[in-house]
Amino acid sequence: MADQTAGIEQGGIKAFRKGPDLFRVLCWVASAATVATLAWIIVEITHQSWPAIRESGLGFLFGDKWIPNRGIFGVLPFLIGTAVSSLIALLFALPLGLAIAIFLSEDFLPLPIRQAIRFTVEMLAAIPSVVYGLWGIAVVIPLVQIFGSWAVVAFENIPVLNTLFAPPAYGNSMLTASLVLALMILPTITAISRTALVAVPGTLREGAYALGATRWEAILGVIVPTAAPGIVAATILALGRAMGETMAIAMLIGNSSRLTSSLLAPAGTLAGLLANQFGEAEGMQVSSLMYAALLLVAMTLLVNMAGEFVLRYTQKRTAGIR
Amino acid sequence: MSSAIATPEKPVHKDFFHKAREARSGFRSLVNRVLSVLCVTLAFLALIPLLSIIFLVLKKGLPLLNWSVFTELPPAAGQVGGGFGNAVVGTLLMVGVALVLATPFGILSAIYVNEYAPYSRLANAVRFVAKLLTGIPSIICGVFAYAVIVLTTGGFSAWAGGFALAILILPTILLTAEQALIGVSKAYREASYGLGATNFQTIWRIVLPDALPAMMTGIMLAVARAAGETAPLIFTALFSQYWIQSLKEPTASLSVLIYNFSTVPFPHQIQMAWTASLVLVILVTIANISAQIVFRKK
Numbered sequence: 001m002a003d004q005t006a007g008i009e010q011g012g013i014k015a016f017r018k019g020p021d022l023f024r025v026l027c028w029v030a031s032a033a034t035v036a037t038l039a040w041i042i043v044e045i046t047h048q049s050w051p052a053i054r055e056s057g058l059g060f061l062f063g064d065k066w067i068p069n070r071g072i073f074g075v076l077p078f079l080i081g082t083a084v085s086s087l088i089a090l091l092f093a094l095p096l097g098l099a100i101a102i103f104l105s106e107d108f109l110p111l112p113i114r115q116a117i118r119f120t121v122e123m124l125a126a127i128p129s130v131v132y133g134l135w136g137i138a139v140v141i142p143l144v145q146i147f148g149s150w151a152v153v154a155f156e157n158i159p160v161l162n163t164l165f166a167p168p169a170y171g172n173s174m175l176t177a178s179l180v181l182a183l184m185i186l187p188t189i190t191a192i193s194r195t196a197l198v199a200v201p202g203t204l205r206e207g208a209y210a211l212g213a214t215r216w217e218a219i220l221g222v223i224v225p226t227a228a229p230g231i232v233a234a235t236i237l238a239l240g241r242a243m244g245e246t247m248a249i250a251m252l253i254g255n256s257s258r259l260t261s262s263l264l265a266p267a268g269t270l271a272g273l274l275a276n277q278f279g280e281a282e283g284m285q286v287s288s289l290m291y292a293a294l295l296l297v298a299m300t301l302l303v304n305m306a307g308e309f310v311l312r313y314t315q316k317r318t319a320g321i322r
Numbered sequence: 323m324s325s326a327i328a329t330p331e332k333p334v335h336k337d338f339f340h341k342a343r344e345a346r347s348g349f350r351s352l353v354n355r356v357l358s359v360l361c362v363t364l365a366f367l368a369l370i371p372l373l374s375i376i377f378l379v380l381k382k383g384l385p386l387l388n389w390s391v392f393t394e395l396p397p398a399a400g401q402v403g404g405g406f407g408n409a410v411v412g413t414l415l416m417v418g419v420a421l422v423l424a425t426p427f428g429i430l431s432a433i434y435v436n437e438y439a440p441y442s443r444l445a446n447a448v449r450f451v452a453k454l455l456t457g458i459p460s461i462i463c464g465v466f467a468y469a470v471i472v473l474t475t476g477g478f479s480a481w482a483g484g485f486a487l488a489i490l491i492l493p494t495i496l497l498t499a500e501q502a503l504i505g506v507s508k509a510y511r512e513a514s515y516g517l518g519a520t521n522f523q524t525i526w527r528i529v530l531p532d533a534l535p536a537m538m539t540g541i542m543l544a545v546a547r548a549a550g551e552t553a554p555l556i557f558t559a560l561f562s563q564y565w566i567q568s569l570k571e572p573t574a575s576l577s578v579l580i581y582n583f584s585t586v587p588f589p590h591q592i593q594m595a596w597t598a599s600l601v602l603v604i605l606v607t608i609a610n611i612s613a614q615i616v617f618r619k620k
Contacts (some may be wrong), residue, residue: 021520021521021522022522023521023522023525023526024434024438024521024522026430027430027431027433027434027437027438028434028438028444029430030426030427030430030431030434031430031431031434031435031444031445031448032444033427033431034427034428034431034448034451034452034492034496035444035447035448035451037451037455037489037492038451038454038455038458040466041458041462041466041489044466044469044470045462045465045466045469047469048469048473095364096364096367096368099360099361099364099365100364100365100368102361103361103362103364103365104365106361108358108361108362109362117365117366117368117369120368120369120372121368123372124368124371124372126546126550126606126607126610127372127375127550127603127606128549128550128551128552128577128599128602128603128606129550129551129552129553130550130552130577130580130581130584130599130602131375131379131550131580131599131602131603132375133580133581133584134580134584134595134596134599135374135375135378135379137584138378138382139374139378183371186368214350214351214353214354215354215358216353216354216357216358217350217354237457240457241457243459244457244458244459244460244461244462245459246459246460246461246552246553247552247553247577247581251581251584251585271459271461271553274461274464274465275461275553275556278464278465278468278556278557279556279557279560286473289465290465290469293461293462293465296459296461296462297458297459297462300457300458300459300462301454301457301458303457304453304454304457305454307457308450308453308454
């Protein structure tokens with residue numbers, strides 16, 4: 001309805017705009033090209049992966065072996081690796097990111113300090129992925145090795161934990177990659193959650209305080225629940241980022257196609273697989289990698305669409321509260 | 323008698339609940355305080371990795387940083403000395419190619435979306451696609467460029483790398499340009515139409531000049547993003563040991579150099595990777611800061 005009236009208003013102004021407008025056509029072409037780009041990406045990758053799709057079909061998704069020189073292409077270890085690394089990263093990044101978002105939207109400390117922290121988190125987003133990888137090799141891998149060799153002994157007789165932290169403990173492992181990934185998605189979670197928290201009307205907080213709530217009763221009972229859809233959107237969009245993150249993972253995860261339950265063992269992700277093998281791939285391997293790329297596109301598109309829709313719903317809802 | 327018994331009991335009764343209430347409020351404020359401390363601690367915890375990264379990049383990158391790294395070629399395996407001049411040139415060149423390819427499409431689309439037909443189906447599609455494109459993994463841009471350019475021309479090239487980066491930064495440029503146009507006061511447009519200007523005149527001479535600083539911010543952010551990316555380049559531009567001769571050949575870039583050198587067993591190469599990281603971080607930071615400065619001027 002609002003759009004319609006605005007459209008009429010726009011039409012009203014349009015009546016003044018006369019003359020043949022080549023520029024308009026140019027802009028239209030650019031817009032159409034932008035939309036077509038996404039379609040082109042999907043069509044081109046599908047086209048290139050067609051031989052692999054025809055040969056292995058859905059079996060590609062469930063094959064647990066990737067041996068290019070014997071022509072065996074199964075992407076299951078990488079699908080699982082992508083999912084597990086992203087979820088572990090979320091597990092670490094969500095509480096931390098939410099805490100920072102709350103910290104930034106509350107007045108625990110004076111504004112300059114909060115701005116400094118906000119700047120710091122934004123800096124995290126600006127550091128190139130490959131530098132995270134280099135730093136991970138120098139710092140996180142040794143730390144995980146120390147933790148790992150302790151963990152395999154300490155958790156030896158505890159069920160579940162002894163499968164998650166099974167020996168031998170490697171440095172290039174799922175755990176290392178997930179930890180660095182958590183750091184890389186932290187800015188996304190913080191920024192979107194903070195926007196959602198700041199958008200909660202002050203009257204709700206005042207109401208909670210008037211009923212005698214303490215600061216944290218107001219935060220956890222009123223403000224966070226009101227901002228929840230925004231926080232959910234932040235989580236989903238961060239998940240999308242985590243699934244597509246490539247370089248740092250390729251440098252840290254060990255790039256193994258062996259399926260294992262241990263977080264201390266090397267693993268692989270779809271993006272890491274592409275980064276490692278595309279340069280030297282030939283024939284069926286190229287096609288299979290394209291198939292893997294297609295799966296990655298499908299997964300990230302779905303996740304991002306979900307995130308966008310939740311975000312839109314959030315904006316509408318917040319507008320409703322006001 | 324009965325009242326005599328009741329009287330001493332009553333305060334006891336009251337006292338019990340009072341104490342309980344007091345204890346509960348003490349507990350509540352304790353929880354409140356603990357959570358506040360926890361929250362602030364976690365926020366400061368985020369500083370540690372960033373400081374660690376900056377500290378290490380400076381500590382390991384500074385020793386080799388001198389003028390010759392910008393003028394010499396990368397050292398061969400096991401060799402000492404050399405630099406990454408060709409990688410700096412390659413990075414700048416491919417970011418340039420990406421800008422030349424993506425900026426017209428980004429800005430013209432933004433103009434269509436915000437000036438010509440803001441409520442049209444195409445405009446909504448453009449906005450939605452731009453959002454989705456921001457979410458596409460950067461390596462997919464590389465895969466796409468590989469399929470479109472490397473496979474058809476038969477070789478790795480700076481063109482392919484620049485094209486991959488262009489796809490990557492297109493949504494950034496488009497969305498920031500749209501925000502820049504939204505920021506232009508409606509009164510300017512109305513005044514322009516009121517003076518009898520055509521659509522094109524209004525956009526070209528009134529709206530665009532006013533939106534330009536904010537658009538530059540978006541372009542600088544795109545530069546920062548493209549310069550730091552590795553994934554779109556590793557199998558499109560690949561790498562080269564030599565100075566670039568033409569856009570049609572494999573081209574070195576800082577980020578791919580860091581990636582290649584990070585996994586070799588030679589300490590000198592690894593140190594050179596840190597120096598390249600330092601240069602790359604400085605480059606990206608300059609782009610980011612200049613984006614902020616351009617924006618503040620407006």
